[in-house]
Amino acid sequence: MKKVLWVVLFMFFITACQETDQTSRTVDMYNSSGDMIGTVQLTEGDGGVDFKVELEGLDPGYHGIHVHEYPKCDQPDFTTAGSHFNPDGNEHGLMHPEGSHLGDLPNIEADPDGLVEAELMLPEATLMDGKKSLLDGEGTSLVIHEGQDDGVSQPGGESGARIVCGIIATDEKESAETPTDPTNFNEDQGE
Ligand SMILES: [Cu+2]
Ligand SMILES: [Zn+2]
Numbered sequence: 001m002k003k004v005l006w007v008v009l010f011m012f013f014i015t016a017c018q019e020t021d022q023t024s025r026t027v028d029m030y031n032s033s034g035d036m037i038g039t040v041q042l043t044e045g046d047g048g049v050d051f052k053v054e055l056e057g058l059d060p061g062y063h064g065i066h067v068h069e070y071p072k073c074d075q076p077d078f079t080t081a082g083s084h085f086n087p088d089g090n091e092h093g094l095m096h097p098e099g100s101h102l103g104d105l106p107n108i109e110a111d112p113d114g115l116v117e118a119e120l121m122l123p124e125a126t127l128m129d130g131k132k133s134l135l136d137g138e139g140t141s142l143v144i145h146e147g148q149d150d151g152v153s154q155p156g157g158e159s160g161a162r163i164v165c166g167i168i169a170t171d172e173k174e175s176a177e178t179p180t181d182p183t184n185f186n187e188d189q190g191e
Pocket of ligand 1: 064066067068084144
């Protein structure tokens with residue numbers, strides 16, 4: 001008897017999870033030419049969101065990376081992603097005394113081959129409900145910059161141009177959807 005109840009409960013649990021999976025997202029990352037260069041796996045962790053970053057084709061060295069406020073990654077400059085995700089109205093920068101934006105992440109480093117494998121964490125952020133949710137409203141986006149984030153300069157740590165973007169969509173399908181093709185986009189504008 002008891003066993004049956006457990007099975008029923010388990011099935012109910014599985015179904016509930018599938019309807020709204022708010023504990024993980026795989027975000028496809030695209031460069032300004034529209035090429036997918038890797039993924040970032042987001043997982044709800046203890047006291048924050050864990051980011052598993054796997055990318056290729058970046059210039060070797062440090063790059064700023066932030067969660068930005070809108071789930072829009074229009075090529076080539078990704079300005080549609082808006083500013084850094086900042087529900088608390090703080091200053092920018094992990095080293096700023098009045099910081100930081102909720103979306104401020106530590107720099108990632110690409111190796112000499114342009115590969116990035118990193119595990120980052122955003123304390124206080126969540127994928128569940130609330131104003132600190134990366135999935136609040138339609139969602140947010142994850143942006144990588146040309147240069148290093150200095151951790152103090154306003155408004156974005158002087159990290160330079162936005163070179164890679166991925167959508168963190170509330171609707172799970174959109175996080176892994178190819179963005180609109182850039183029409184007649186100049187191929188060698190890669191920098
Ligand atoms: Cu940014
Ligand atoms: Zn910021």
